[in-house]
Structures are given as structure tokens and as C-alpha cells.
Amino acid sequence: MPKQIDIDIADGTCAATLFVPAGASSSPAVILYMDAFGPRPAMDGMAERLAGQGYAVLVPDLFYRFGTYGPFDAKTAFANAETGQFLRRMITETTQAMTAADTGAFLDALANEGFAGKVGTVGYCMGGGRALNAAAAHPDRIVAAASLHGGNLANDAPDSPAANAAKIKARVYVGVAGVDGSFPPEQSARLAQAFREAEVDHLVENYVGMKHGWCVPDHSVYDEAGAERHWKRLATLFDETLRG
Template structure:
């Protein structure tokens, strides 16, 4: 069941959806689901419900809260010049450092809700990098970090997540779209090298034939078979790592 909450952060108040674990399956573990570029919406909440059904306390925060009211956007928004510009402004206005700072408050909310044990993160699109950065920022709590069709995970930017690989103290799973301009093969190789050098238990898996966004039900490139494979991998990853 979803509970609408507001989370006090260093920069204001972030709206979020908090999901309680299924009765009889509750664990002491929690999951933060980092949104894609289109923001919190029913499709992401449905994915959070599925994680809650597996026994986890789940939080879906609005990462763009500093911008005030925006959207809502549907997944065709990048095809419109106006809405594309609005989304890009939100992305560029919400840094990795901002989300890393906010994640401390997110973890506190999950802890108060009953997730007193290990925390997992999973991010989609822009959220993929945030999930990895969170694991590096809070290594004592975050034991598992997953990214699906995450962009710029090993770019030339100073805050690229791969630079923080040595600070991660958990496992990492990265599911890569078959062809994705935001995470080309050169970045995949760079991320793999960073994780291996840091001796991080990790998997980078290519989903050949899948397009960026294939996991999310309301996305135009959603692929049911590929999404089912993503769920199998994610749930097994969290079960093995979070318990």
C-alpha cells in the first residue's frame, strides 16, 4: 500500500511514495527506487509495489523537488521540443551531489518505517547513476545497488559514478540496453575496469535488442520479455544480498 509522504532534506521538502512490505513477507530490508527522467508516476509506483510484495520497505522519492511543481510528463515528452527542454533543465539542475545528500534523509525514512537492516538501491535512466553514487556515499547501509538503462555511469564528468567505485562496500548489478547512446561500450568498459580494480562484486549484463527504457511499463519501448528478465535478475540480486 502506498503512503504519500514528504521528506525534510537540507534543501527543502521532497515528496515521496512509501510502500510497506507485503503482510507475511516483511523483511528488515529497504529499497530506494530512483526515478527516471519523467518523474514519479503510476508506472514507477507499480514497480515499487512489486518490490514491496517481495518483502521490502520501498521508497520512491521525487528527485526534482527543488524545482517546485513540474510536469507531469509522459514518456513521449522527449519528442516535443518544449517538454524536452523542461526535462533537460530538471536533469541538469539536480546534481549527483544533491541526490547523494538527499539519500541520507531517504535512508532515515526507511529506517523509521522498519527497514533497520540492509538497504538496496535501484535506478532507471538518470536514476541508475544515482543508485550507484548512493551506494558509494552510504557504504555502511547500502549493500546492493542496481542500475537499468542508466546513463553516463562512466563519463568524463567529475561526478561520474565510476569515480566512486572504491567507496562502495556492497554488490553492483548493471543492466545495459542493447544500444544506448547515454552508455556506450566505451563507458561500459570503463565502469567494468573501475569496479574490478576496486574489487567490487559486480555484474554488467547486456540486454541485446532492448532499447533505453525497456523495463518501464508506460514507456514506448517497453518490452515485456525483457522486463520479465530484468525482474528476475533484480529480485534474485536483492534476495541474495539483502535477504
């Protein structure tokens, strides 16, 4: 059964859910960084799948600073003007620096639960860049980081993952939607170049025909074949970095 935990952080209390493999007293851990629609059954199902592969999985509410909100319907939330505006505000005001700092508390929470070893990160949509920046901020603990349809990974912002590439010691996987306005081809090329120059072990992979959000089952653009492909990539990444 998943365990609900409260993580005390300087800016407040972050609610999180911890999924632990059946019968495991200790295991490698993964932090799953949510997309823009927050923790919900779709995210829980993805965390449960990773737990079934032998990983303790922490799903924190990155929007905890806003108190109670939602739930949001991933298919319709941005179509509603008021809800869309609120979501964009939450994304903007929850900065990369905030999430990078919060990740220190997430790592401590995992350690307090008995998972003090190697950690991987994976993020979707807005969580993608945060998963990569977490690896840059905590290179001593995070050994693998994955972004799926993450946006603005190599824009001109000083806090983009491309700008932080030299701080990353983890192995990195980036799955890119075939056509994604938040991560156009020129950013993909810039990100790969930044990783090469920083000597980051990485793979940036283009999912032709997939749209932004294809991995998450409650998205309108969910694609089962594309999602299964990403699960295979995650299994390889985490098996090769978190075990042993």
C-alpha cells in the first residue's frame, strides 16, 4: 500500500506519496516529478509501475506552496480560461530553484524511510526539467535522471538544464515529443551539445509522431505504444544505474 508522508520544508509542508516494492526492506529509489496537473491517480499508477520493478518511488506535490488545489482534468484544464491561468501561475511561481532546493528534503525523506542509497529521477512535462536540474543540484545522490516531453530544457534561461549541464554527474535520458512547441528542434540540438561539452552520459531521443504528454495515461494525446517505449527506456536506465 502507498504511504502518505508530510515533508517539512522551509516554505511549508509538502505532501508526498511513497510507493514501496512488495516485501522490500530496502531498494533503490526514484523521485517522480509530476506534470502540470499535480499528483493524481494517473501519476500514482505510473509510480506503482516503477515500484513493481523494484524501486521505492516518491511522488511529491511540487505545488504545495499553493495549499489545497484541484483536482485538475488533464484533458480539459488548459481549455478553461480561469483554470489554465491558475495552472500557468503555479508553474511559473514554482521555480526551478525552489524544486532543486526541495529535492534536498525529498532525498532526506527517502533516507528517513530507509532509502538512503542511489536515487534516480524522472519527470514529465514541467517535471522533466526539474528532474534534470535535481541531478545538477544533488550530484552526490542522484545517479540517473530522465525527462519525458519536458519543455524549455535549453532555452536562454540561466536555470535551464542545458545551463546546468556541467553540474550533472548522472546518466541522462531525454525523450522528446516529435512536435513540441515547448521544446523545438533547436533546443534539442542545444541540449545535446551542452551534454556533450559537459561530458554527460546521455541520450536525447525523438519520438516521431508523439505529442506533448504522450506518456501519461489521462492525457488526451496519450499513446500506448509510445508510452510502452518510454517504459522500456526507463527500465534500462534505472537497472543500469541504480542496481549494484
